[in-house]
Amino acid sequence: MADLNDPNVQWWRNAVVYQIYVRSFADSNGDGIGDLPGITARLPHLADLGVDALWITPFYTSPQHDHGYDVADYRDVDPLFGSLSDADALIARAHELDLRVVVDLVPNHTSDEHEWFKAALAAGPGSPERARYMFRDSPDGPPNNWSSVFGGPAWTQVEDGQWYLHLFDSTQPDLDWRNPEVPAMFEDVLRFWLDRGVDGFRVDVAHGLFKEESLRDQVVTDGDAPASSAHEMVERTITDEPMWDQPEVHGVYREWHRILDEAGPDRMAVAEAWTQTIESMTAFIRPDELDQTFNFAWLLADWSAESFAEVITDTLAAVEGVGAAPTWVLSNHDVVRHVTRYGGGEQGLARARAATLTMLALPGSSYLYQGEELGLEQVDVAPEDRQDPSYLRTGEVGRDGCRVPIPWGGAEAPYAFGPGAAQPWIPQPADWASLTVEAQSAAADSTLAFYKDALRIRKDFAWTAGDVVEMVDAGPDVLAFKRGPLTVVLNCGTTPAELPEGEVLLASGPVDGKLLPDTAAWLR
Numbered sequence: 340m341a342d343l344n345d346p347n348v349q350w351w352r353n354a355v356v357y358q359i360y361v362r363s364f365a366d367s368n369g370d371g372i373g374d375l376p377g378i379t380a381r382l383p384h385l386a387d388l389g390v391d392a393l394w395i396t397p398f399y400t401s402p403q404h405d406h407g408y409d410v411a412d413y414r415d416v417d418p419l420f421g422s423l424s425d426a427d428a429l430i431a432r433a434h435e436l437d438l439r440v441v442v443d444l445v446p447n448h449t450s451d452e453h454e455w456f457k458a459a460l461a462a463g464p465g466s467p468e469r470a471r472y473m474f475r476d477s478p479d480g481p482p483n484n485w486s487s488v489f490g491g492p493a494w495t496q497v498e499d500g501q502w503y504l505h506l507f508d509s510t511q512p513d514l515d516w517r518n519p520e521v522p523a524m525f526e527d528v529l530r531f532w533l534d535r536g537v538d539g540f541r542v543d544v545a546h547g548l549f550k551e552e553s554l555r556d557q558v559v560t561d562g563d564a565p566a567s568s569a570h571e572m573v574e575r576t577i578t579d580e581p582m583w584d585q586p587e588v589h590g591v592y593r594e595w596h597r598i599l600d601e602a603g604p605d606r607m608a609v610a611e612a613w614t615q616t617i618e619s620m621t622a623f624i625r626p627d628e629l630d631q632t633f634n635f636a637w638l639l640a641d642w643s644a645e646s647f648a649e650v651i652t653d654t655l656a657a658v659e660g661v662g663a664a665p666t667w668v669l670s671n672h673d674v675v676r677h678v679t680r681y682g683g684g685e686q687g688l689a690r691a692r693a694a695t696l697t698m699l700a701l702p703g704s705s706y707l708y709q710g711e712e713l714g715l716e717q718v719d720v721a722p723e724d725r726q727d728p729s730y731l732r733t734g735e736v737g738r739d740g741c742r743v744p745i746p747w748g749g750a751e752a753p754y755a756f757g758p759g760a761a762q763p764w765i766p767q768p769a770d771w772a773s774l775t776v777e778a779q780s781a782a783a784d785s786t787l788a789f790y791k792d793a794l795r796i797r798k799d800f801a802w803t804a805g806d807v808v809e810m811v812d813a814g815p816d817v818l819a820f821k822r823g824p825l826t827v828v829l830n831c832g833t834t835p836a837e838l839p840e841g842e843v844l845l846a847s848g849p850v851d852g853k854l855l856p857d858t859a860a861w862l863r
């Protein structure tokens with residue numbers, strides 16, 4: 340039995356994991372698109388920031404219709420991002436710097452340019468090639484009423500009249516996980532990357548893979564069109580989901596667990612599972628399945644002490660039941676950056692820093708998204724620069740605004756994102772000069788300095804403060820809890836609050852005998 344308190348074994352249990360969105364992190368060759376050598380060159384920044392691991396979004400061969408979440412070859416690197424030897428070099432350099440590497444695995448669908456899909460189109464109806472995907476005959480329109488997460492119908496018709504299912508873009512055909520060739524392929528892919536030395540996998544759309552076998556219509560109660568996106572289902576309180584979260588998926592994760600174990604006790608997988616309930620979320624992290632799952636409840640919580648307290652209590656209770664470590668996340672490449680969600684500007688930033696400090700004090704691991712350490716806001720990307728397939732399918736703004744390339748230095752775009760003056764694939768705002776890594780490294784009161792302080796101090800208690808969180812009553816607008824020697828307070832109200840007894844280790848903003856609104860503090 341592995342020692343759960345040994346940071347060298349189940350390192351993820353208390354890790355801070357930094358998400359790199361490859362296209363937008365650092366460009367080494369001046370084509371305006373981030374790449375693997377760009378990441379490798381910037382790894383010292385991450386070591387210096389104080390994170391424990393990085394999760395890198397897909398860099399495999401892909402026509403890039405969903406920026407790599409449409410994989411054409413799971414065992415190779417897209418030339419846009421480099422080569423397999425660049426991946427090896429990245430992993431080796433990260434390990435030298437004591438950073439673990441988590442890569443993205445996309446098992447729900449392939450690209451329509453994957454060999455398998457090309458063969459399926461060529462082979463025609465009824466062929467074993469088509470049986471790897473979800474092709475159906477349906478002369479009178481789509482086989483059922485399902486919507487794509489990116490808008491519009493989840494089915495596209497091919498020339499010979501058959502339809503194929505795609506829960507995302509039409510260039511992302513869903514695989515048929517009931518066909519044994521499919522799990523066999525992914526087992527090989529896992530081994531391929533484990534052999535190259537990766538420490539773990541982030542499993543994309545982990546609640547997908549299997550669909551209810553009948554492919555029946557989704558029951559929609561509000562008279563509107565069906566919905567596949569988790570956000571929309573929650574908003575519209577649609578609970579029927581024949582396309583998600585089927586019991587068969589857990590058999591796959593039990594097999595993957597064995598494969599990870601074979602590679603060593605320090606390999607992990609984290610699930611992206613937008614499930615409807617905490618119980619269904621914890622099913623993915625039972626002891627013989629995956630190790631972690633993103634806890635989107637924290638990201639979705641309103642700015643209120645009550646909501647945050649509820650998420651903390653429910654999460655800890657749920658993961659305790661299965662013995663897994665909790666996770667916390669405020670931003671990623673699919674959602675509006677949290678500074679902006681909290682209202683933007685000075686107040687949005689103050690709240691974002693406060694929520695981050697609170698999160699970093701909790702037991703378990705925290706996932707950070709590139710650029711949040713700079714306090715970046717969502718960018719209002721001009722329509723002609725938008726590239727998100729969901730924008731292209733629906734005309735709604737989409738996710739480009741959280742994917743704008745990182746400003747590293749200099750006074751104007753591209754802010755040293757790449758060499759020379761080559762402009763990045765999404766234009767950066769003109770007012771980012773004071774937000775660059777270079778500028779913030781020189782300013783003691785910057786958001787970057789704040790993140791570094793928080794991560795440095797966190798190292799002193801992350802593995803020793805225990806998993807018990809004791810909520811403290813501090814009035815309706817203040818969240819307060821104790822964890823081991825640490826007391827944490829977050830003022831979500833509009834008036835200054837009392838600071839508890841103790842030495843302030845760190846605060847997310849100025850403290851002046853009192854805890855100001857939109858501020859959090861760690862005390863000992």
Ligand code: GLC
Nearest residue numbers: 405408445507543544672673
């Ligand atoms: C996940 C990814 C998202 C992608 C989708 C389809 O939700 O996070 O970026 O578009 O899966 O693969």
Ligand code: CA
Nearest residue numbers: 366368372374
């Ligand atoms: Ca590049």
